[in-house]
Amino acid sequence: MASDLSDPAEHLVQTALGLLAESGIEGLSLREIARRAGVSHGAPLRHFPSLAALRAEVAGRGFQLLAESMDKAAAQVPGGSSSPLLRLAGAAHAYVEQAVANPGLFALMFRPELLDRAHPGFAQHADAAFDKLLHQVRVAQDAGLEPECDTRALAAALWSLVHGVATLWSQGALGAVSGASLETILDTALAGFIPIHALEGDDR
Amino acid sequence: MASDLSDPAEHLVQTALGLLAESGIEGLSLREIARRAGVSHGAPLRHFPSLAALRAEVAGRGFQLLAESMDKAAAQVPGGSSSPLLRLAGAAHAYVEQAVANPGLFALMFRPELLDRAHPGFAQHADAAFDKLLHQVRVAQDAGLEPECDTRALAAALWSLVHGVATLWSQGALGAVSGASLETILDTALAGFIPIHALEGDDR
DNA sequence: TTAAAATGTAGACAGTGTCAACAGTTTTCT
DNA sequence: AGAAAACTGTTGACACTGTCTACATTTTAA
Numbered sequence: 001m002a003s004d005l006s007d008p009a010e011h012l013v014q015t016a017l018g019l020l021a022e023s024g025i026e027g028l029s030l031r032e033i034a035r036r037a038g039v040s041h042g043a044p045l046r047h048f049p050s051l052a053a054l055r056a057e058v059a060g061r062g063f064q065l066l067a068e069s070m071d072k073a074a075a076q077v078p079g080g081s082s083s084p085l086l087r088l089a090g091a092a093h094a095y096v097e098q099a100v101a102n103p104g105l106f107a108l109m110f111r112p113e114l115l116d117r118a119h120p121g122f123a124q125h126a127d128a129a130f131d132k133l134l135h136q137v138r139v140a141q142d143a144g145l146e147p148e149c150d151t152r153a154l155a156a157a158l159w160s161l162v163h164g165v166a167t168l169w170s171q172g173a174l175g176a177v178s179g180a181s182l183e184t185i186l187d188t189a190l191a192g193f194i195p196i197h198a199l200e201g202d203d204r
Numbered sequence: 205m206a207s208d209l210s211d212p213a214e215h216l217v218q219t220a221l222g223l224l225a226e227s228g229i230e231g232l233s234l235r236e237i238a239r240r241a242g243v244s245h246g247a248p249l250r251h252f253p254s255l256a257a258l259r260a261e262v263a264g265r266g267f268q269l270l271a272e273s274m275d276k277a278a279a280q281v282p283g284g285s286s287s288p289l290l291r292l293a294g295a296a297h298a299y300v301e302q303a304v305a306n307p308g309l310f311a312l313m314f315r316p317e318l319l320d321r322a323h324p325g326f327a328q329h330a331d332a333a334f335d336k337l338l339h340q341v342r343v344a345q346d347a348g349l350e351p352e353c354d355t356r357a358l359a360a361a362l363w364s365l366v367h368g369v370a371t372l373w374s375q376g377a378l379g380a381v382s383g384a385s386l387e388t389i390l391d392t393a394l395a396g397f398i399p400i401h402a403l404e405g406d407d408r
Numbered sequence: 409t410t411a412a413a414a415t416g417t418a419g420a421c422a423g424t425g426t427c428a429a430c431a432g433t434t435t436t437c438t
Numbered sequence: 439a440g441a442a443a444a445c446t447g448t449t450g451a452c453a454c455t456g457t458c459t460a461c462a463t464t465t466t467a468a
Contacts, residue, residue: 192396
């Protein structure tokens, strides 16, 4: 778990993650990363071909974290006949929580114009995260969720729904304009797919 | 309708809109706008206190365009008993179409860190757009849509849903990862709220 | 007519990403 | 062991950026 900070590239990534959490996307400059890492301004380019590549690496870590926390949330939902639906709902909540807990990282992950998408480890981790969602949706469909629906289309729709809540809320747009809580909005959005009575039994 | 290009500020905004459509957010710099407008690099700052303010003005126009095209789409849905639901669905499609037709502008509208939100005409137009959505949702609730749900929470949920589809699709994320079409994904997401049989009768 | 406001120009400044030239250090190969 | 190569870092430069100040010109208002 502990990252190997003797690896210069890893040190840069960890520094960038800290700076990103602290100063947001705007503050994430190559030279500031170098300053915090205690190296000269040109050093980072020895490990990443460009700032866009370093950002892509950082964004890839974000997708890893996202997939992990969705997995963890789904796993700790107790079993039962309707558990695949609850697992999906748990993963949805974890997605939004990740976005709110680390808004800078979450925002960076979805700014393609700032990222070098060809950087190894970006598309890879992003696709892996979507594949996990796809698998959960498939299991939920076997348990009765929208059985007639194409799995990939359903996964895309659910992802969009949760992503929209996460994006708008973490930008402050939803809170300012609607008085409702994040929980209420997310559950309202999910209610179209996952029966309300199942969500009401949620432990949060 | 024709903008008054003899007004220097308006000329700058129109130039910025063109540049944004052409080069995306990254290419939208003060100096490039000045170059295209045929003025010196310092001139734009006589009309906008900062680049962030100019961007906010441009984003405000985006919200105006968005509200207009949603209104137009809703208005041209033929009347009938279920028409409020169809109007809502029409507005949802218009939202996504706007995002896809002008991805740079749409992206800018939801990048709070790049905008001076205190600029007059930004929050104003953004709030006006949400108010129109709120009104349509209220009418749809009177016509039977989720009558027990809090209107603001429902509007926030619907907005999130549509915004998520628009955002992820216009970034290329959904197309790459799911084989489904934009129409299919949006209708799948909406189906949780608006009965499928109503959408199937859609004219597109 | 005169004062003031609006509008534009030119230069400077600090900041940025990127590149090229150079210098140690470490690893690898023969 | 010795030579060659790769790795890692530094330094200085370049073009670009947003913003500020000082100065000019034009337009508007009193």
